[in-house]
Amino acid sequence: MGNRNRLDLYHARCVRIGAGVLAQCALDCAATGARRVLIVTSAPIARLADELSEHLAEQGLTSTLFKGPDGEPTRADLSAALTSAQDFGADFIIGLGGGSAMDVAKLVAALFGERQTFDEVVGTGLLAGRALPLACIPTTAGTGSEVTPIAILEDEAAQLKKGVVSPFLIPDFAYLDPQLTVTMPRKVTASTGIDALTHCIEAYANRLAHPVVDSWALEGIRLIGENLEIACNEPDNLSARENMLIASHLGGMCLGPVNTAAVHALAYPMGGEFHVPHGVANSLLLPHVIRFNAEEAPERYARVAHMLGVADSGDAARDAAAGIARIEDLSAGVGIDRRLRDVGISSNALPGMAAAAMTVQRLLQNNPREMNEEQALRIYEAAL
Amino acid sequence: MGNRNRLDLYHARCVRIGAGVLAQCALDCAATGARRVLIVTSAPIARLADELSEHLAEQGLTSTLFKGPDGEPTRADLSAALTSAQDFGADFIIGLGGGSAMDVAKLVAALFGERQTFDEVVGTGLLAGRALPLACIPTTAGTGSEVTPIAILEDEAAQLKKGVVSPFLIPDFAYLDPQLTVTMPRKVTASTGIDALTHCIEAYANRLAHPVVDSWALEGIRLIGENLEIACNEPDNLSARENMLIASHLGGMCLGPVNTAAVHALAYPMGGEFHVPHGVANSLLLPHVIRFNAEEAPERYARVAHMLGVADSGDAARDAAAGIARIEDLSAGVGIDRRLRDVGISSNALPGMAAAAMTVQRLLQNNPREMNEEQALRIYEAAL
Numbered sequence: 001m002g003n004r005n006r007l008d009l010y011h012a013r014c015v016r017i018g019a020g021v022l023a024q025c026a027l028d029c030a031a032t033g034a035r036r037v038l039i040v041t042s043a044p045i046a047r048l049a050d051e052l053s054e055h056l057a058e059q060g061l062t063s064t065l066f067k068g069p070d071g072e073p074t075r076a077d078l079s080a081a082l083t084s085a086q087d088f089g090a091d092f093i094i095g096l097g098g099g100s101a102m103d104v105a106k107l108v109a110a111l112f113g114e115r116q117t118f119d120e121v122v123g124t125g126l127l128a129g130r131a132l133p134l135a136c137i138p139t140t141a142g143t144g145s146e147v148t149p150i151a152i153l154e155d156e157a158a159q160l161k162k163g164v165v166s167p168f169l170i171p172d173f174a175y176l177d178p179q180l181t182v183t184m185p186r187k188v189t190a191s192t193g194i195d196a197l198t199h200c201i202e203a204y205a206n207r208l209a210h211p212v213v214d215s216w217a218l219e220g221i222r223l224i225g226e227n228l229e230i231a232c233n234e235p236d237n238l239s240a241r242e243n244m245l246i247a248s249h250l251g252g253m254c255l256g257p258v259n260t261a262a263v264h265a266l267a268y269p270m271g272g273e274f275h276v277p278h279g280v281a282n283s284l285l286l287p288h289v290i291r292f293n294a295e296e297a298p299e300r301y302a303r304v305a306h307m308l309g310v311a312d313s314g315d316a317a318r319d320a321a322a323g324i325a326r327i328e329d330l331s332a333g334v335g336i337d338r339r340l341r342d343v344g345i346s347s348n349a350l351p352g353m354a355a356a357a358m359t360v361q362r363l364l365q366n367n368p369r370e371m372n373e374e375q376a377l378r379i380y381e382a383a384l
Numbered sequence: 385m386g387n388r389n390r391l392d393l394y395h396a397r398c399v400r401i402g403a404g405v406l407a408q409c410a411l412d413c414a415a416t417g418a419r420r421v422l423i424v425t426s427a428p429i430a431r432l433a434d435e436l437s438e439h440l441a442e443q444g445l446t447s448t449l450f451k452g453p454d455g456e457p458t459r460a461d462l463s464a465a466l467t468s469a470q471d472f473g474a475d476f477i478i479g480l481g482g483g484s485a486m487d488v489a490k491l492v493a494a495l496f497g498e499r500q501t502f503d504e505v506v507g508t509g510l511l512a513g514r515a516l517p518l519a520c521i522p523t524t525a526g527t528g529s530e531v532t533p534i535a536i537l538e539d540e541a542a543q544l545k546k547g548v549v550s551p552f553l554i555p556d557f558a559y560l561d562p563q564l565t566v567t568m569p570r571k572v573t574a575s576t577g578i579d580a581l582t583h584c585i586e587a588y589a590n591r592l593a594h595p596v597v598d599s600w601a602l603e604g605i606r607l608i609g610e611n612l613e614i615a616c617n618e619p620d621n622l623s624a625r626e627n628m629l630i631a632s633h634l635g636g637m638c639l640g641p642v643n644t645a646a647v648h649a650l651a652y653p654m655g656g657e658f659h660v661p662h663g664v665a666n667s668l669l670l671p672h673v674i675r676f677n678a679e680e681a682p683e684r685y686a687r688v689a690h691m692l693g694v695a696d697s698g699d700a701a702r703d704a705a706a707g708i709a710r711i712e713d714l715s716a717g718v719g720i721d722r723r724l725r726d727v728g729i730s731s732n733a734l735p736g737m738a739a740a741a742m743t744v745q746r747l748l749q750n751n752p753r754e755m756n757e758e759q760a761l762r763i764y765e766a767a768l
Contacts, residue, residue: 006402011395
């Protein structure tokens with residue numbers, strides 16, 4: 001984890017942050033010359049989508065909604081959304097929702113017009129371009145998908161998650177409006193918040209770590225440590241909600257240049273096979289993976305601990321351990337599930353999951369400590 | 385300096401960081417479909433421009449050089465560069481150099497085709513668009529101009545600097561290649577480095593301060609504190625050079641959303657009337673303005689001091705004072721001028737300068753402490 005890795009940063013051109021910025025989206029849309037806007041969203045937040053449609057109508061734009069699933073999106077959802085976009089004749093795509101809605105929106109904007117199929121672009125750097133302009137508006141504070149070059153779908157047949165990674169997936173516009181997150185259920189606030197924390201921690205303690213990304217990651221960790229409990233306990237606290245959105249955004253900014261590591265690799269099989277929401281899977285695994293990694297990189301995890309409010313004792317290993325305890329307390333305090341068995345996973349599933357996790361070498365190779373299948377199994381067992 | 389200001393961030397779409405990224409610029413240029421590239425640069429770095437031309441030629445692109453002045457650019461320089469771009473039929477503009485070359489390149493890319501004149505766009509938000517794609521490649525580590533929405537020229541007739549501020553001035557591509565900065569003279573390394581420090585400090589201690597920008601500013605301050613002396617004393621140290629480029633870049637990222645304050649306002653008349661280089665003017669004023677401001681916002685300046693290595697004593701005013709001493713030591717250690725009289729300014733010029741500084745309300749209104757003409761004069765006198 002030296003600081004001489006080459007770094008390529010791809011940014012959204014425009015990011016607006018603050019209560020009320022949703023209204024600005026319609027103005028930005030209109031300024032691009034767009035006329036017909038497809039809003040990819042999900043049923044629970046239809047009210048917010050209606051509000052956005054009204055803003056667009058005020059600017060003379062026509063819009064239609066595509067309501068995707070509540071849970072993780074599938075290839076079938078993408079196909080349906082693409083058909084909806086083509087039938088409507090969309091010339092601008094907005095993703096409004098959590099990572100699922102935004103990921104589908106990103107793929108619709110990229111694949112509109114059928115120059116490439118989803119199968120052709122699964123992997124890294126295979127997208128030839130993006131067909132339509134794109135804005136993303138998160139209604140959870142977790143994935144940071146509004147600024148990542150990543151979109152992930154479930155392949156129903158293969159029971160596997162498949163990811164597309166390309167700078168062309170990064171939206172043109174992103175809006176972080178805390179008013180859109182105040183109705184998020186406590187459980188979702190909690191698990192998506194821990195997901196954002198995982199992004200920041202895995203980017204900071206990463207073989208590809210870089211000082212620029214470090215500063216984003218550390219600030220994200222600090223903001224989550226100070227705001228997650230408040231956001232859960234006082235859902236209308238706009239300051240805490242905005243700070244959580246910023247933290248999630250900073251975590252997302254880390255994902256492109258550095259990406260995640262073993263927590264995410266081990267979480268993949270839990271999503272694909274057991275349909276555990278992404279944030280929940282990460283939060284269950286995070287302390288156990290850190291405990292495994294900290295032996296190799298105690299200084300990094302000590303710094304994480306300091307950002308979470310642990311005093312610097314001068315003993316990195318001790319501080320790292322205190323940081324793990326702080327993360328476990330934080331998770332418990334906001335009431336998220338603590339064990340794999342709480343989400344319906346039993347011990348006989350673990351060997352298969354460990355084998356599946358080993359296929360995610362794209363992320364495992366970033367991990368500060370090498371991890372083999374046997375070690376992955378031990379981590380699942382510890383988390384069971 | 386609460387944290388509930390609304391924030392609009394405009395980013396360069398692609399930023400590449402590391403030794404050797406210069407070569408990547410030609411590939412990115414070619415990928416946009418460009419054929420004829422105007423490189424705006426300055427005489428002392430012609431060798432680097434030749435290297436870039438060779439890379440472009442290898443990708444099948446034709447290029448020509450416009451060599452601007454060593455010092456601060458003027459309206460006449462912009463006119464000449466625009467003529468050069470039109471005559472050459474440029475379809476891509478690259479700024480390669482310090483802030484001067486990059487600022488001219490940004491304005492050429494924006495004003496090419498004569499849809500608007502410079503006079504029509506002086507001020508904030510008046511540019512209607514940018515005519516040509518644009519890349520910026522800094523060869524100093526100071527202005528961060530490769531990511532700012534700002535370009536500044538000297539109006540020779542008015543003896544005043546005039547600024548254009550617009551998101552359209554932010555380049556599409558930026559390249560931070562430490563190999564391009566190793567030949568920078570020590571004096572330039574020093575003054576541009578203190579300029580970057582000034583950007584970070586003025587963005588952090590600013591009425592428009594925001595947590596996202598704070599994290600960039602603080603990381604920039606830390607990197608400068610740890611690397612400026614090394615970059616001056618070991619010019620070939622690529623690690624220190626890269627860290628200084630990153631710090632300058634982070635400072636530049638702060639300038640769009642938050643911008644600077646009284647140091648820059650008071651530096652303006654020194655540039656316009658006395659032709660003191662921008663970085664030198666800032667470095668002469670910085671400790672004196674901080675001393676004035678710290679009475680109003682000691683906590684902010686204490687945090688700056690901590691980033692510069694001052695231990696946290698728990699007494700903000702004391703730490704802020706130690707920070708000022710550290711900045712003065714840093715400036716002295718790298719051998720930059722310390723007093724206004726060292727750059728040819730005498731006491732009888734100060735009242736006129738104080739009056740001129742008061743016209744820069746755009747920046748003065750960001751200052752954490754209100755400053756009137758009398759107080760500006762006292763600061764100039766202290767710096768004399």
